[in-house]
Amino acid sequence: MKHRQNHGRILLPKEAFKALQANTTETINLEIDKELVNEIRTLSAADKEIQDIRRKKASGTTYDRKIALGLCEENSGLLMYDGLIWVPDNDTLRLRILRDHHDAQAAGHPGRARTLELVSRNFYWSGQRKYIHRYVDHCDTCHHRKPIRHVPFGLLKPLELPHRPWGTISMHFITALPTSNGKDALWVIIDRLTKMGHFVACQGTMDPEDLADHFLRQVIRPHGLPSSIVSDRGSLFTSDFWK
């Protein structure tokens, strides 16, 4: 497909498919090594807050103003909080966990939210969010390389009124649905003028070629090439898919 004009157009996205895949199939292997767990276990035994929780649990206390005691349980010498390992108040330990989940090659210096998400797959401590935000905000590498992780955003401007059916469409994906006939995502394509829509059941793992094919059959063939596409996925819809 060829560009007709290259301004004012929001384009179909390779990134969208990656994001789609990310929602369903992503696994990042950040193994918790034994040595780290041992250290957490040792330091837990001397940690004030953890000791306090253990005492309360042992005495049958069920309510605490700050901590959901019901979510705390023991697991082989570790205090678990809602299934996560409670990390003692020790900077060496916490910084090491952050290095593993932010600085490590597999992590690649993600932003605040992503770093928090990665850490909180396995670990918890009180004040964790703040701690992680501060760490990411002060990461030297992040400051110096300021990588551009997205294609340039289009200019924000008011939407023009659509002047022909299927001239302006909006679309978005609904993902992580219960699987039905092998499909677990819905691609919603709406004409902004008539509000008619196409709802394409698809797989979260569908590759770009499949999506392009769907787009061609569902939209371009019956309605012609839209002059603009609006999407709530922002920059996801601005790559050079049309080339």
Ligand SMILES: [Zn+2]
């Ligand atoms: Zn960083």
